[in-house]
Amino acid sequence: ESVLIHAGSGGVGMAAIAISLNMGCKVFTTVGTQSKKSFLLRTFDKLDSSMIGNSRDTSFEWMVLDHTAGKGVDVVLNSLAGEQLQSSVRCLADGGRFLEIGKVDLSNNSALGMAFFLKNTTFHGILLDALFQVSLDNPEKAEVSRLMQEGIRSGEVRPLPVTVFQNTQLEEAFRYMATGKHIGKVVLKIRQEEPEKIVEPRQEFVSAISKTYMDPGKSYIIVGGLGGFGLELADWLVTRGATKLVLTSRSGVTNGFQELSLRRWRARSIEVLISTTECTSQSGAKKIIASANQLGPVGGIYNLAGVLRDGLFNELSKESFEEVSAAKVRGSYWLDMCSRAACPQLDHFVGFSSVSCGRGNAGQTNYGYANSGLERICENRHDEGFPALAIQWGAIGDVGMVMKDLKGGNETKVAGTLPQKILSCLNSLDVFLGISTGQRNLSKPVSAVVSSVVLANKGVAASTSSAVNVTISSIVANIVGIKDIKRAGDATLAELGMDSLMGTEIKLALEINLDLVLSPNEIRGLTFTKLAEMDNRE
Ligand SMILES: NC(=O)c1ccc[n+]([C@@H]2O[C@H](COP(=O)([O-])OP(=O)(O)OC[C@H]3O[C@@H](n4cnc5c(N)ncnc54)[C@H](OP(=O)(O)O)[C@@H]3O)[C@@H](O)[C@H]2O)c1
Incomplete structure (x- = not known):
């Protein structure tokens, strides 16, 4: 048979060429550079130089059709995307098999065109990683293993x-x-390779960045879950695997964004229960936990309830202290007490506190007091061995009470802090949850109270200091592997060799650093001149 193997000098490509040549196939392949072509010709003496095409454009299509008198090949092993995938499809002969190992077009749900099958062809999507996730007795995995062992014995499969x-x-x-x-x-x-092989190798530790995942079988309670941060947290929990949510609020669904969020989650088969039961009494806390337990064992309780009754200290009434403390102190107390027996599978008990407690804030004595109460409850739990974490946030950006109640913006200073963008808050939360559940190796004992703030004066100091000079241009240059930005001129990132992996990284960098959401095509068209303009504006 004849076979077209893309990216022939890569690991999979070289292995496929070796096996195909061994089986007596006529092999066409593609590579990205002349030196890789020379390398393949040196390595495989049965390869024909005129049958090695370019993997960076679609000229290989003519090479294949020319060599096969327009018939095409019996098998295509494809990892190229977009136009090159379509060209590869046209390289297939009558009755041919197309083996797709690339992920870009599968993930993007790209169109293929049914006319492809008029030639009696078959298209196989092959996800090798799935092969390693399934159980050991998977017959396909056993077959791959058998073929590998046979190949190693016969010399067909060789080290790469x-x-x-x-x-x-x-x-x-x-x-x-x-x-x-x-x-x-x-x-x-x-x-390191050990000089003497022993049955049980020495344990090695490799530092890694952990990521917090939620258990799809468990339920997660967010008190104050319909508020600004609450909706963002709920969405984050969903992206991390949660499928069962209980969101509480005294007033229930009152605006379009809350409704939209609910519709979006439900469309993704996420079970969301909205509860107006208050957690400020024993019976209320019990009821919320019981309704969550009906969805699945409770895996997380996050107390995000917040009420502001700001004023100068001598003007604050006893009632204002009670109102602000209700959910934060009494609510946390009852959630703590009731969850101890009712939530044996609890991983997270998180209270959202504030710098108004840690650093103090003029006009917020009652709020600082309430957050302090919440923190002490978390500390007690922690000391008694229950999951517990209190996070002192500085001002929070994009959503929530600074934006809504204080009518502020992302530049409003609160207690010497600038609003921390919500995406950044969620990244901090990820780190804190990792620490509190012991996923991260730390030499010191962990405190139940942590803090995440953007200091307003530090921000100014950093931006005027010449030592700190991280620009979006320098971040993108590092990702694309460009050392001298000036020489890149007005070439687009696509022309500079950006691939889909780099594109995703750049997209994230722009979203985190500049709050700028661009489509993959817009990112491909970016130049370093445009990036410099963005840096200047920022
Ligand atoms: N935004 C910030 O800058 C900031 C900074 C530091 C700390 N925090 C803390 O972060 C948390 C979230 O704040 P946010 O910015 O998202 O504020 P938010 O948008 O005002 O959300 C707070 C929510 O709490 C709910 N709530 C109040 N009392 C409740 C109770 N007894 N039971 C259930 N829900 C109750 C409110 O809904 P209902 O009125 O419908 O009950 C409100 O939607 C709060 O705990 C806050 O103290 C915020």
Whole structure:
């Protein structure tokens, strides 16, 4: 049979070429550079130089059709995307098989066109990672393993060339792979080869950045879940795996954004219960926990209820203290007491506190007092071995009480802090949850009270200091692997060799640093001149 193998100098490409040549197939392949072509010709003497095409454009289509008198090949092993995928489809002969191992077009749900099948062809989506996730007795995995062992015995399967990075060089390794300059495999060396093989190898620790995941089988309670931060937190929990939510609020659904959020979650089969029961009494807290337990064992309780009754200290009434403390102190107390027995599978008990407690804030004595009460409850729980975390937030940006009740913006200073953008708050939360559940190795004992603030004066100091000079241009240059930005001129990022992996990283960097949401096409069209303009504006 004849076969077209894309990206022939990569790990999969070289393995496929070796096996196909061994089976006596006629092999067409593609590579991105002349040096990779020379490397393949040196490595596989049965390869024909006129049958090695370019993987960076669609000229390989003519190469294949020319060599096969317009018939095409029996098998295509494809990892190219977009136009090149469509060209590869046209390279297939009558009755041919198309093996898709790339993920870009599958993930983007790209159109294929039914006319493809008029040639009696088949299209296989192959997700090798899925093969490793399923149970050990999976027959396909056993078959792959058998073929590998047979291949190793017969010499058909041979070790591939590798470029080795140390286990501390994860970023460098990925950046090197993303530039597409490598040949064969890029690997991380996790441990030194041991001179003597022992059955039970020595334990090795590799530092990693943990990520918090929610259990789809458990339920998650957010008190104050229909507020600004509450809706964002609920959405974040969903992106991290939660499928069952209980959101409480005294007034229930009152605006269009709350309704839209509910519709979006329900469309994704997320079970969301809205409860107007207050947690400020024993019976209320019990009822909320019981309704959550009906959806699934409670995995998290987050107290985000907040009421502001600001005023100068001598003007604050006893009632204002009671109102502000109701959900934060009495609510947290009853949620703590009732969850101890009713929530044996609880992973998180989180109270949202504020710098008004940690640093103090003029006009917020009652609010500071209430947050202090909430923190002490979390500390007690922590001391008694129950999950507990209180987060002292500075001002929060984009949503919530600073924006709504104080009619502020992302520049409003509160207690010496600037609003922390919500995406950044969620990143902090991820770190804190990782620490409190012991996913992160820390040398010191962990406190139940943590803090996340953007100091207003520190921000000014940093932006005027020449030592700190992280611009969006420099971030993008690091991702694309460009050392001298000036030489990039007006070339677009696509022309500079940005691939989809880099594109995703740049998209995230723009969203986090500039709050700028761009489509993949807009990112492909960016130039360093435009990025410099963004830096100047910022
Ligand atoms: N935004 C900030 O800058 C900031 C800074 C530091 C700390 N925090 C803390 O972060 C949390 C979230 O704040 P946010 O900015 O999202 O404020 P938000 O938009 O005002 O949300 C707070 C929500 O709490 C609900 N609530 C009040 N009392 C309740 C009770 N007894 N039971 C159930 N829900 C109750 C309110 O809804 P109903 O009126 O319908 O009950 C409101 O939607 C609060 O605990 C706040 O103290 C916020």
